[in-house]
């Protein structure tokens with residue numbers, strides 16, 4: 030099927046194909062070229078299909094044209110480029126590239142490390158202490174190893190309270206005994222710490238006197254040997270007194286007093302912490318500037334040393350303001366790493382707030398138009414997990430939590446990213462054919 | 466974006482302050498370009514007049530986001546991914562939500578495919594005035610058989626107009642799928658170091674976006690992306706592999722961080738959207754299906770926050786899907802826009818003089834939650850949105866934006882007269898604003914009833930308490 034054609038034919042053939050890269054190649058003259066063996070060279074589709082061969086062919090044209098002094102002006106390698114644009118296959122070899130990325134230079138200030146709990150070495154009775162903070166990068170980033178893993182403290186209340194059904198069924202039989210409750214949290218649910226909330230002290234609830242509430246703290250300290258956090262009722266008038274008394278009976282145990290805030294007598298709480306050897310939780314509500322202000326006051330006005338301050342910048346649940354809580358924490362942590370020393374403290378989250386979102390506790394959607402929400406006993410725990418995990422990624426260190434499943438998953442997720450969980454490697458290369 | 470100040474963008478504008486864009490000056494328009502609320506196309510002279518063509522092209526180059534934008538699918542439901550300019554949402558906002566694609570295997574029988582696709586396409590959750598929805602279907606060539614795969618792709622395409630990902634490493638299978646999804650602009654998954662030539666050719670031939678895949682090997686990933694880009698493929702998506710557990714998962718997380726940081730820092734050869742595969746949770750040998758599903762949601766959360774632009778998932782359990790879609794919404798909400806509705810009196814259903822009167826605040830989350838709780842249950846009523854500067858009930862009571870005076874003001878401004886427009890002179894107030902009850906009785910001289918704390922409980926509350934005695 031040998032066929033004779035002129036270079037002009039070929040030029041026309043290419044130009045009809047709307048190929049930009051060939052535009053510079055104008056070959057004129059009446060050189061005859063034997064395209065024998067290449068098939069019907071005048072069929073553009075076939076030429077395209079010939080692929081690599083066409084590229085070679087074009088190179089030949091260029092060389093021939095060059096030989097005859099035609100104004101092609103392209104050498105061998107350059108000629109390959111226009112030809113490559115011709116056919117569908119544009120690939121020859123991989124173009125090697127090396128991946129590289131720099132570490133963050135402006136993360137120069139480490140987060141303060143804080144210890145909660147005194148062991149016998151420090152004059153306390155805790156079996157172990159908990160350390161939070163010390164980061165030099167955003168959590169789980171490759172720029173610098175994270176010195177301490179995330180910690181979970183599980184809530185205990187000093188009275189029976191209303192809880193979402195999925196939470197309550199885990200605690201029903203211990204809810205009248207804070208000591209037993211605390212034990213269960215540690216022995217069965219793997220709590221790193223316990224938070225005892227003295228909510229019965231609220232004048233609108235039981236108005237339990239501070240002195241009596243302090244006995245509950247003693248009970249919990251005896252029941253478990255993990256470090257503890259002590260929370261009030263949230264009543265700004267009464268909390269300072271309640272926390273001061275609790276601090277006194279827990280002297281030397283280095284508990285976390287929760288919380289100092291701008292709307293109560295934070296100085297009284299700071300004073301109790303210093304006098305009886307405890308840490309202070311500095312709590313503000315979703316506002317970085319208030320957080321700076323309170324931290325500054327605790328340090329400058331109340332002389333609380335840096336290694337005794339943890340911040341709670343407030344946790345809003347997934348779908349209920351997590352966008353604010355997440356970004357507030359991420360901004361705080363970034364500002365700290367870049368040197369804002371009013372914010373270089375570990376953070377704590379009231380992750381339990383996730384149970385306030387209706388998706389975690391309501392039987393079903395109040396909206397008929399929504400798809401079925403499915404069983405709520407599975408929705409609640411994952412709502413708490415996702416709320417907590419998001420904040421872990423934003424920089425939160427310590428998690429106050431409730432549901433045992435949530436605790437287990439949050440720990441597994443954060444410790445995996447921390448790098449301490451080694452599992453059988455999973456070969457994912459054939460995921461497309463996986464049986465699920 | 467290669468520029469970051471309005472002044473830099475201004476240089477490329479016509480500078481006539483003609484006002485056609487709706488902004489008073491070109492400088493004002495320039496600042497809208499920088500915050501990405503306007504596009505160059507919004508300046509008519511710049512686009513229409515030939516003499517600006519060069520400037521327009523240059524400006525567009527400068528304004529192009531650091532991470533390439535890729536579109537999958539066609540029409541209204543097409544999924545746009547990538548397009549980011551920052552590493553942290555507070556620095557600007559993240560653009561183009563992470564897209565959630567759910568898998569369908571080609572070895573399922575036809576009825577099962579149709580049922581699953583419908584379940585994915587129909588899933589919806591109301592939130593702040595809109596429905597949260599799922600984004601697409603990933604068809605897996607589990608059979609390895611081109612004909613089977615083509616049949617499955619065809620069936621899926623007939624059942625939904627959601628965008629598709631075609632998943633196979635076999636070019637023949639992918640080609641069969643592409644033939645079955647002609648004109649649907651599916652995402653091709655995937656080119657790797659073994660098949661890249663053939664898959665790259667398919668991407669060029671069918672003009673579709675394509676994933677390049679290299680498990681835990683960023684050099685190869687970048688090599689593939691660079692090779693494809695050099696061949697003229699622009700719509701590239703990166704798959705660095707998603708290992709479900711242990712050190713492998715930590716490495717995956719690190720890879721996502723590194724790729725995005727490099728891309729935002731200006732390494733254009735790797736500045737593409739990233740694909741995450743929380744799906745692999747199902748390969749980790751987690752026996753209990755609830756636990757496996759939870760783990761998949763955990764992985765989805767990690768990669769929603771840290772730079773996954775598109776995900777392939779498996780569990781369609783509501784307890785998996787609901788938190789996943791909410792987290793995507795959380796991370797991609799624009800932190801610059803106040804989420805508020807106008808302070809005004811709204812009608813829900815067709816209220817009459819007998820209908821109840823409620824108030825709430827103009828925070829969008831609050832307003833739409835309350836409004837939909839009421840509307841969905843067929844309650845006709847008057848619903849006043851009090852302007853609290855876009856703050857919810859509890860925070861507004863605490864912060865002083867929701868007071869009895871404010872409520873009175875809001876009634877007055879909306880020309881609603883409790884004595885004339887309704888015949889009961891009663892207002893039902895949010896449970897969380899109970900402390901305003903006394904003050905409201907005085908300022909409105911009306912009967913004030915304290916409703917439930919959560920508006921989801923309004924229907925039950927109404928049964929017991931309405932009509933007011």
Ligand code: B12
Pocket residue numbers: 314315316319344345346349350353382385823824825826828830831834835855856857858859860861862863864865866893894895896897916917918919920921923
């Ligand atoms: C997000 C948030 C913020 C955001 C607010 C964003 C916004 N646009 O509203 C920001 C960061 C701005 C903020 C600031 C403050 N906050 Co704030 N915030 C929250 C948080 C985390 C979530 C609130 C929320 O959005 N809920 C979701 C919406 C939908 O709920 P809602 O509006 O109440 O609506 C529900 C009900 O009220 C009811 N409902 C609504 N309308 C109606 C109508 C009728 C008729 C009925 C029957 C029912 C009903 O149904 C709705 C759906 O469930 C809560 C803590 C929490 N609860 O988790 C704290 C919280 C509300 N904040 C609090 C405080 C103190 C503040 C500040 C004063 C802090 C400070 N010192 O700066 C400021 C005040 C700011 C201001 N007002 O100007 C306190 C309030 C304490 C109190 N009860 O007095 C809370 C409870 C935190 C706490 N535990 O201390 N906050």
Ligand code: SF4
Pocket residue numbers: 478479480481482483484485486487488489490491494495507508509510511
């Ligand atoms: S339309 Fe263009 S030229 Fe006219 S004011 Fe706006 S930016 Fe300037």
